[in-house]
Amino acid sequence: MMKNIYVLCGGRSPEHEVSLVTAMTIINGLNKQLYRVVPVYISREGCWQPLEPVTHELASVEELRAQTGSTVSAASSAADFLARLAADGDGGACVFPALHGEYGEDGTVQGMLELLNIPYVGNGVGASAASIDKTMTKKIAAAAGIPQSEYLYFHRQDWEQEEAQWCQRIETLIGYPCYVKPAKLGSSIGISCCANREELVVAITEAFRYDGKILVEQEIKGREVQLAVLGNERPVCSVAGEFVREADFFSYEKKYESGTLIKRIPAKLSAPVYEKLRAMTLSLFRALDGSGLMRTDFFVTDRGDIYLNEVNTLPGFTKNSMFPVLWEKTAGTTYTQLLDRLIELAMERHAGKQVTALQGVEA
CATH class of the missing domain: 3.40.50.20 (Rossmann fold)
Structure with missing residues (x-):
């Protein structure tokens, strides 16, 4: 059937x-x-x-x-x-x-x-809820020992009551340029890069259109490198990939409307740096209690230092998106085969939960 x-x-x-x-x-x-x-x-x-x-x-x-x-x-x-x-x-x-x-x-x-x-298909309640909130992801990543940039987060009411104080805190701890992001949104929507206080205030106002909590991050000068994970209890990690582009903000327009993005897979990395990225990716997948699929994005500096950028529990999934292309380059997996595998993983996880539930009833 x-x-x-x-x-x-x-x-x-x-x-x-x-x-x-x-x-x-x-x-x-x-x-x-x-x-x-x-x-x-x-x-x-x-x-x-x-x-x-x-x-x-x-x-x-x-x-x-x-x-x-x-x-x-x-x-x-x-x-x-x-x-x-x-x-x-x-x-x-x-x-x-x-x-x-x-x-x-x-x-x-x-x-x-x-x-x-x-x-x-995909991640469960806990992993999905934690990963969609960039501040929660950062806290879990920190507990797992994964490096990341300096950041602050606050709510709309905090900003309305203490705008000048928050600007001062951002300038003291993070400085310029910095990135302002809604805590729970992807696809670069509502994100701005700020070079001064005037731009900062405009960016924060814009970010609060999309979420009641926002994040302000220090800029990291480095290439953005992405890795993909498949699996449940025994996750496997892909090779690393990157987009060949100028080192500036990866806006919504550049992601979805430019039509000129060029992927480099594998990314230009030394073997030790890739192994660190792979280990961090799998460690974070387990820390978040991931299942099915996940994409992790890191910044890698010219010195080989690594900083977490973000985690995505439902990454872009067109045939030309990084996630499916990474698996095609890693294991020769076609797009249709990747979909089959994700459905298999969904059924595998579901079956495991039925066994656990039955054992709980018998106990």
């Missing part, structure tokens, strides 16, 4: 459009001989709409953008879908959350699926 793969896409996050691109590529890459592929569009308002099973090649993300209707509430539409999903049961369904950012990559959807006992 064909397994139903429900691909969640869209969502309430500012990364809604990026999610649709990811989902379209995943849907086109899935083996339709093995899976019955059902897109589930989630509107910007949070309404859920399962679409018809896809048997053809999607030509545009517009094929995923359903009209949910103004009279349908987010709660009732989600309940209808979850009832359908629960009816599949007994291993007949697996969810592939192709959702970036909050309300999808942050543990919320994962927790809902755990309650329904439905297998899903």
